[in-house]
Amino acid sequence: MLDKLKEGFQSAIKKLVGASSVDEQQIKEFVKDIQRTLFVADVKASIVLEISQKIEKRALEEQPPPGLPRKDHIVKILYEEFASILGGDEGKLDLPTNRTNVILMIGIQGSGKTTTIGKLGRLLSKRGYRMGVVAADTFRPGAVTQLRTICDSISVPVYGDEKEKDSPKVARKGLAFFQEQNCNVVIVDTAGRHKEEKSLLDEMRQISKAVSPDVTFLVIDGTIGQAAYAQASAFHKAVPVGGIIVTKLDGAAKGGGALAATAATGAKIFFIGTGERVDDLEVFVPTRFVGRLLGMGDLQALLDRAKELELVADERQVKRMMSGKLTMNDFLVQIESVKKMGSLRKILEALPGVSQMNLPDQNIEEVEGKLKYWRAMIQAMTKEERENPDLLNSQRVRRIAHGTGVLEKDVKDLLTRYKQAKTAMKMSKGRQFRAMMKQIGGRQ
Numbered sequence: 001m002l003d004k005l006k007e008g009f010q011s012a013i014k015k016l017v018g019a020s021s022v023d024e025q026q027i028k029e030f031v032k033d034i035q036r037t038l039f040v041a042d043v044k045a046s047i048v049l050e051i052s053q054k055i056e057k058r059a060l061e062e063q064p065p066p067g068l069p070r071k072d073h074i075v076k077i078l079y080e081e082f083a084s085i086l087g088g089d090e091g092k093l094d095l096p097t098n099r100t101n102v103i104l105m106i107g108i109q110g111s112g113k114t115t116t117i118g119k120l121g122r123l124l125s126k127r128g129y130r131m132g133v134v135a136a137d138t139f140r141p142g143a144v145t146q147l148r149t150i151c152d153s154i155s156v157p158v159y160g161d162e163k164e165k166d167s168p169k170v171a172r173k174g175l176a177f178f179q180e181q182n183c184n185v186v187i188v189d190t191a192g193r194h195k196e197e198k199s200l201l202d203e204m205r206q207i208s209k210a211v212s213p214d215v216t217f218l219v220i221d222g223t224i225g226q227a228a229y230a231q232a233s234a235f236h237k238a239v240p241v242g243g244i245i246v247t248k249l250d251g252a253a254k255g256g257g258a259l260a261a262t263a264a265t266g267a268k269i270f271f272i273g274t275g276e277r278v279d280d281l282e283v284f285v286p287t288r289f290v291g292r293l294l295g296m297g298d299l300q301a302l303l304d305r306a307k308e309l310e311l312v313a314d315e316r317q318v319k320r321m322m323s324g325k326l327t328m329n330d331f332l333v334q335i336e337s338v339k340k341m342g343s344l345r346k347i348l349e350a351l352p353g354v355s356q357m358n359l360p361d362q363n364i365e366e367v368e369g370k371l372k373y374w375r376a377m378i379q380a381m382t383k384e385e386r387e388n389p390d391l392l393n394s395q396r397v398r399r400i401a402h403g404t405g406v407l408e409k410d411v412k413d414l415l416t417r418y419k420q421a422k423t424a425m426k427m428s429k430g431r432q433f434r435a436m437m438k439q440i441g442g443r444q
């Protein structure tokens with residue numbers, strides 16, 4: 001299903017995750033890959049632009065939460081933006097059983113309305129609803145017979161009148177018929193072809209007026225791509241669309257149609273059709289669907305792989321520290337890993353330098369609070385200062401204190417801790433750091 005879209009997303013993700021670093025250029029390239037994929041999937045240009053701009057902005061501006069590598073954060077952003085365009089949570093069909101709920105099906109010819117009624121009829125009967133179906137497609141010869149054949153196979157009764165050409169009238173009478181039998185749900189099938197589009201839309205308006213639907217489902221052929229946009233907005237103008245059903249996602253569908261239909265109507269996709277049989281209907285859950293598209297089934301593997309790659313970077317850092325170099329950036333990484341790994345005491349005990357300070361329990365919380373400031377102070381340093389903290393004379397210390405709203409004493413305190421860590425690191429030639437890594441994450 002939607003193989004092109006899947007392939008495109010997944011190769012873009014692979015490329016991102018495999019890159020040695022994620023910088024602005026890498027992010028822009030990733031967004032370009034996503035754009036290309038969407039164009040191939042026949043998504044409307046304005047939607048492609050909107051979604052890619054959002055992803056780019058967030059990927060460039062947002063700081064990943066501590067512990068989450070930037071790459072994973074970007075994959076997460078991609079996932080969130082797509083799920084949100086598709087409506088986020090799953091659409092809920094609210095069909096109280098103490099009344100007769102009316103579902104109106106609209107959509108152009110061949111989109112799959114009649115077939116989908118069979119599928120929906122089956123699903124709702126299984127859920128225990130008393131069902132009835134009204135054959136209000138009076139235009140196409142054989143339409144009533146087709147509907148009867150399908151509904152016979154799922155044992156749902158059909159109201160139809162082959163001789164009556166007035167479709168709103170059939171719809172009204174059919175609904176009254178099933179109301180009398182206390183049906184819970186009545187689905188109304190409609191025509192998809194007409195002399196011209198205008199008369200088809202007029203007819204939909206009239207039928208809608210005749211039966212006052214609780215839900216109007218627009219059925220969209222998943223293979224038609226961005227043409228779905230114009231189609232969906234035309235129908236939506238005639239009869240407000242409450243939900244979308246995308247059919248034929250089992251075949252050569254590219255996915256653009258699904259996005260276009262939701263964008264044009266603001267309605268959620270409730271179901272997708274994945275075949276011609278009555279069982280080939282799936283409840284649509286945007287997050288799950290996007291997860292599948294992005295290979296979230298594989299996401300765990302992806303995250304694991306990302307971690308592995310991050311470890312390679314850690315390994316490099318260890319080597320550098322073993323040679324006695326510890327920059328403020330390395331120190332910041334250590335501080336961050338404290339937050340990342342959770343157990344502060346464990347880390348503090350393992351952290352070279354800090355471990356020698358014998359922290360009493362009551363100080364732990366205090367230190368946890370301090371970490372936040374340490375981070376801000378390090379971030380307030382210039383690149384050179386971070387590389388070579390020896391540069392930090394009293395003037396610079398004052399500037400940093402001012403910039404982060406702390407006392408000069410606090411900055412000096414940070415420098416002391418840093419120096420302790422550095423000395424310890426030098427003395428143990430990185431052994432302690434390796435031991436720490438092992439202790440906190442089973443790494444190494």
Ligand SMILES: Nc1nc2c(ncn2[C@@H]2O[C@H](COP(=O)(O)OP(=O)(O)OP(=O)(O)O)[C@@H](O)[C@H]2O)c(=O)[nH]1
Binds near residue numbers: 251276
């Ligand atoms: N592969 C596949 N085929 C489908 C699906 N849904 C519908 N079809 C096929 O699409 C064709 C048209 O389906 P119909 O249900 O007759 O479409 P319609 O919207 O009722 O068409 P009109 O009555 O002419 O307006 C049929 O051959 C169906 O079998 C689907 O999810 N997957």
Ligand SMILES: [Mg+2]
Binds near residue numbers: 113114115137143190
């Ligand atoms: Mg039909």
